[in-house]
Amino acid sequence: MKITIIGTGYVGLVTGACLAELGNDVFCLDVDQSKVDILNNGGIPIHEPGLEDVVARNRASGRLQFSTDVAASVAHGDIQFIAVGTPPDEDGSADLQYVLAAARNIGRHMNGFKVVVDKSTVPVGTADRVKAAIAGELASRGLDDGQFSVVSNPEFLKEGAAVEDFMRPDRIVIGHDQTAQGQRAYTLMKKLYAPFNRNHERTFWMDVRSAEFTKYAANAMLATRISFMNELANLADKVGADIEAVRHGIGSDPRIGHSFLYAGCGYGGSCFPKDVQALERTARDYDQDLLILRAVEQVNDRQKHVLGRKVVKRFGEDLAGRHFAVWGLAFKPNTDDMREASARVLVGELLRRGASVAVYDPVAMKEAARVLALDLADQPGLFEKIRFAASPMDALQGADALTIVTEWKAFRSPDFETVKAALKAPVIFDGRNLFEPQLMADSGIEYYGIGRSLLAQG
Known part of the structure; x- marks a missing residue:
């Protein structure tokens, strides 16, 4: 499958590398040229056991590429993962400016159906804002807003064991809606995660807001x-x-x-x-x-x-x-x-x-x-x-x-x-x-x- 990962931080880089390891064609986008240069030159910008080998292996095979080209990234992936940072704002709320900027870029450049996946940790209701941002861009281009679906797929990766957690997850949480577009997204996401469910079903399907809530609830319980x-x-x-x-x-x-x-x-x-x-x-x-x-x-x-x-x-x-x-x-x-x-x-x-x-x-x-x-x-x-x-x-x-x-x-x-x-x-x-x-x-x-x-x- 053709996958785009927006953001090559901790979550984005691990997600992209591991999906490439499973045979997918992954395009990783980042606006930071210096970070992209590091990745294209064989380095990685974070320390995570096992990640450097996975990145190197899949970059060499051609299944994993890194670029700052926004238009190319949107054109590449049928599934677009938004994995950018959501730093705390001054009032403690999650700063969604990077998430919404990514959504607008997708709306500006997309042609054909896209599944847009919120992989970043985001508050309940963010998928609605992402959907509105994409729809707004499509409307400005005079295009139908029915050619995409926004899905919530929160990450549950532990730093220091992220590659292992991704490749052998204890659960995969996916939230989608019941529209025709949502059902189409369900089919694509089920295909993407099929390799993880061969021994037993690890995917928990739910509505979008419940998926968004699940990530925060899990971390709050552990804390x-x-x-x-x-x-x-x-x-x-x-x-x-x-x-x-x-x-x-x-x-x-x-x-x-x-x-x-x-x-x-x-x-x-x-x-x-x-x-x-x-x-x-x-x-x-x-x-x-x-x-x-x-x-x-x-x-x-x-x-x-x-x-x-x-x-x-x-x-x-x-x-x-x-x-x-x-x-x-x-x-x-x-x-x-x-x-x-x-x-x-x-x-x-x-x-x-x-x-x-x-x-x-x-x-x-x-x-x-x-x-x-x-x-x-x-x-x-x-x-x-x-x-x-x-x-x-x-x-x-x-x-x-x-x-x-x-x-x-x-x-x-x-x-x-x-x-x-x-x-x-x-x-x-x-x-x-x-x-x-x-x-x-x-x-x-x-x-x-x-x-x-x-x-x-x-």
Whole structure:
């Protein structure tokens, strides 16, 4: 099938590469010439395990191409995926300017029937706006507006496992209407996703608005579980309970399960923060107040300061002259994504209290340098107090303590004797509960986890 992907960001690039891997002829459009040049020269602009090989293989085969030519992109695909960014606006709502611009471009250039797929994460009702934008362009050209259908097909990709998630999805959600055009779209989308349904049916067909809502509901539920466990972990620190034991105890209940019950120093990334905000904004538009989601957001904002609070409690409010090591900068492992990353909050707080830091991340160093420079632009001189270390052990040299923010596998089993020798004092603040408190105590390490700290100190 001939497919067009509009946008070569995280969702668009993964979607386009994986659909090409299945034998489709995929045209990826982006307005950023520099990004297209990178892709055409064999690089990829994001870090995602396995993606570079898929892109290279299908680009070499001719099944995957990249261009800035809008007219050619519209002419190419019978199915047009809109996979552009929807950043949060100042009021928390999703900014749809790029989605609607893509829709208008389709309307300006299309000839013949098109299925227009909203792949971007968009609020309920966006398909209607996309439809109106395309219809408006067709009307200005004096053409019939019955030659297209707008479908909602939200993505459920986890950064760090996106290729695997796309190729082996747990569900495919598609919303379409019951018009003649909608039925035509149903036939094409069913054909496109047929390879995923050979063993068993993974596609959930529904109306468009329900599909749009499903994406936000899923992310809101996952964010809620994280904030719920973080609140319990903070209480566990007070009462002397072990949040890991609690997690196992409640996760064994099949009604609850173990997923997304890990306590830590807050969630980040491109999805959970903005999607929770966008769903709250949608609710306000309909005179609803989502009290639980408002609390989820507030808990997460507060949780990003939990490591800083533990450091201050241990070393005092004034950290002048102190030096800290930070392991992990990306918002989660297997990505270089620094959007809403908890490390940004911790590093900023340590620096503003007078400390210096040495930071290390396996893949996010370049992106971290860029965003931290922006974060600290209002306070000249602070950025210079960051040393970007060459390795985890290099970051530890002469530090008063180690703080762990991202749960990279490479951090899970360090040589603790070497860690102790590198630090001024054997103190670890573990924002992801990578280590067992008893092991830390036996190793002579002063350990502060999330919901576990009292155990390590007897």
